[in-house]
Amino acid sequence: MPIHEKNLIRPENISTHDNLVMDGVDVSGDWSTFIKTRVVADYNEELQDEIAALPGGEYIHRCWQCGSCTNSCTINAINPDFNPRYWIYLIRMGFESELVRDKDLIWQCVSCNKCTSACPRDVVPEAVMKATAHWLERKGYTKKSSSTVFDEVFSEQVIERGKIEDGEVVMSFFNRTGQKLTQPWLIEMVKRMIKGLPVQMLTMMGLATVFKPKTRNWGPARDAINDYIEEQEALLDEKLGPSVPYKAPEPAPTQIPAE
Amino acid sequence: MSETKKYKKVAYYPGCALEGTAHAYNRSTKALGKELGLELDEVDNWNCCGAMEVKNIDPKIQTYLSSRVMSIAANDMGHDVVMAPCNGCYHNLKKAEYDLSHDEKSKQVVEKLSAKAGHETYKAGQIETIHALDWIKDAIGEEGLKERVKKSLSGMKIANYYGCMYTRPRHIFPEKDQGPGSESTTQPHFMDDLLEAAGAENVDFPLKTACCGGAHTLSDSDTSTKLVLNIIEAAEASGAEVIATECPTCHSGLEMHQIRAEKVLGRKTNVKIVYFTQLLGLAMGLSPRKVGIQENISDSIGLLKEKGLT
Ligand code: SF4
Ligand code: SF4
Ligand code: SF4
Ligand code: SF4
Numbered sequence: 281m282p283i284h285e286k287n288l289i290r291p292e293n294i295s296t297h298d299n300l301v302m303d304g305v306d307v308s309g310d311w312s313t314f315i316k317t318r319v320v321a322d323y324n325e326e327l328q329d330e331i332a333a334l335p336g337g338e339y340i341h342r343c344w345q346c347g348s349c350t351n352s353c354t355i356n357a358i359n360p361d362f363n364p365r366y367w368i369y370l371i372r373m374g375f376e377s378e379l380v381r382d383k384d385l386i387w388q389c390v391s392c393n394k395c396t397s398a399c400p401r402d403v404v405p406e407a408v409m410k411a412t413a414h415w416l417e418r419k420g421y422t423k424k425s426s427s428t429v430f431d432e433v434f435s436e437q438v439i440e441r442g443k444i445e446d447g448e449v450v451m452s453f454f455n456r457t458g459q460k461l462t463q464p465w466l467i468e469m470v471k472r473m474i475k476g477l478p479v480q481m482l483t484m485m486g487l488a489t490v491f492k493p494k495t496r497n498w499g500p501a502r503d504a505i506n507d508y509i510e511e512q513e514a515l516l517d518e519k520l521g522p523s524v525p526y527k528a529p530e531p532a533p534t535q536i537p538a539e
Numbered sequence: 540m541s542e543t544k545k546y547k548k549v550a551y552y553p554g555c556a557l558e559g560t561a562h563a564y565n566r567s568t569k570a571l572g573k574e575l576g577l578e579l580d581e582v583d584n585w586n587c588c589g590a591m592e593v594k595n596i597d598p599k600i601q602t603y604l605s606s607r608v609m610s611i612a613a614n615d616m617g618h619d620v621v622m623a624p625c626n627g628c629y630h631n632l633k634k635a636e637y638d639l640s641h642d643e644k645s646k647q648v649v650e651k652l653s654a655k656a657g658h659e660t661y662k663a664g665q666i667e668t669i670h671a672l673d674w675i676k677d678a679i680g681e682e683g684l685k686e687r688v689k690k691s692l693s694g695m696k697i698a699n700y701y702g703c704m705y706t707r708p709r710h711i712f713p714e715k716d717q718g719p720g721s722e723s724t725t726q727p728h729f730m731d732d733l734l735e736a737a738g739a740e741n742v743d744f745p746l747k748t749a750c751c752g753g754a755h756t757l758s759d760s761d762t763s764t765k766l767v768l769n770i771i772e773a774a775e776a777s778g779a780e781v782i783a784t785e786c787p788t789c790h791s792g793l794e795m796h797q798i799r800a801e802k803v804l805g806r807k808t809n810v811k812i813v814y815f816t817q818l819l820g821l822a823m824g825l826s827p828r829k830v831g832i833q834e835n836i837s838d839s840i841g842l843l844k845e846k847g848l849t
Contacts, residue, residue, distance in 0.1 A: 509600070
């Protein structure tokens, strides 16, 4: 039986007593030692292979848990629950249910590659984070993160025309994620941006949204890339099964208060 | 005047950002090159390298996109050096070079896609990818710059910000960390060296390679704002009046989240954000307009006047 770390001590497993006196001693409060016992039986032994089948996850098996990735991580520095080493551990163990608890965190990796630079085993943790985030989406555990939506908007433009137009990427992204373009800071930014620009440049930018920048004779490259994506998708379907659409959880039933 | 024979004429890969939001970087890079007598030969009919996004769909597509750019520069135009001023482009071309010489699968995918797309396959080793910093550093050098300074940047306190992609992950930059003279991946100094040669005073800035959260600048704006604010406040605490940048994404990330921090978090900061090519251009006597100062969102004209650079 493998040793699990830290996952049993968490708020819902801690016993709380507002008023508990034992042998005349007041022991009210939180007791993490009174945690409920728990049996783990839901290992997914395929988990590591599934992550490894996704682009970027290839080298996860090399990890020897040194922790350099977490130690160097940009996001870990602002949120200690963001822990690449721990997730890699869970994946290698097949501890799916534990991994899924952090489903809304993993996509927040900003691809700074501090982990990849620090990793002594060439795991490329940055890419493993992406693969894991995609795995969670693919299995229907989460909806597409805003980051994935951005990647898609951007990549679609590149593949379609060979180039992007940054204004259009931003607009499509706000559109698809249902965000308003009238946020005060955005307005302020556009104001300051326009202030210094020569008219000729503004016209150029305006024209860029109409006559979109593109690479000439891009058609064959576009088709080649699209064929490749299709092939890869088919391979993934074979290995992981088809994508499961995300279903928002039912509203939780009203809880019966304990005791 | 002292100069080297290196990089006098290179293939130029501006990338999409320099044709859009980072027009000022494009303008100042070209103006600086012209002033220094360096020739930039833009890659014909280039495509986007895929930035930070396409790799998340599939890293091998990104490798292909970068390889196409290198193939045109090497095979169609006969260059052996391609210069990219954008950290993202520079990084991706380097990454493609690394993958094509180390990963058989990437090589196969690139061969297949190139054949289907109807152009010559790029082969590892055909071209050397350099950043705009390498370009000035090796073609002109500090001594060369010193001789050419018309308006010294003296009295200007600068924090040099390199971001993530210029140094990480280190294995795709085999020429770095090679001892004296080479660039360092943990303490990069090429931009510091160049600006110092132009008279500036570089402050001791600890966050040179910190991440600004650029990958999530819009998809997780609060995180980006936090990271940028940290960088900007550290620069101010180090005494900097200017943060010098060498990447359009880092630059626009700093500009954008400086405003967002002010509007959303009520944290106003004053440090100006300026491309290193703009600063060098000014030092070479070019006008602020020539180097596109007015196109920056961060309004530095007051400071430049004060320093006698206008
Ligand atoms: S740095 Fe590499 S080897 Fe160390 S824990 Fe992270 S992924 Fe594993
Ligand atoms: S790439 Fe992601 S996981 Fe790695 S250090 Fe940066 S934020 Fe952390
Ligand atoms: S990194 Fe940015 S600028 Fe460079 S080609 Fe890619 S999208 Fe365009
Ligand atoms: S500092 Fe920001 S924009 Fe620059 S490379 Fe890093 S994440 Fe990208």
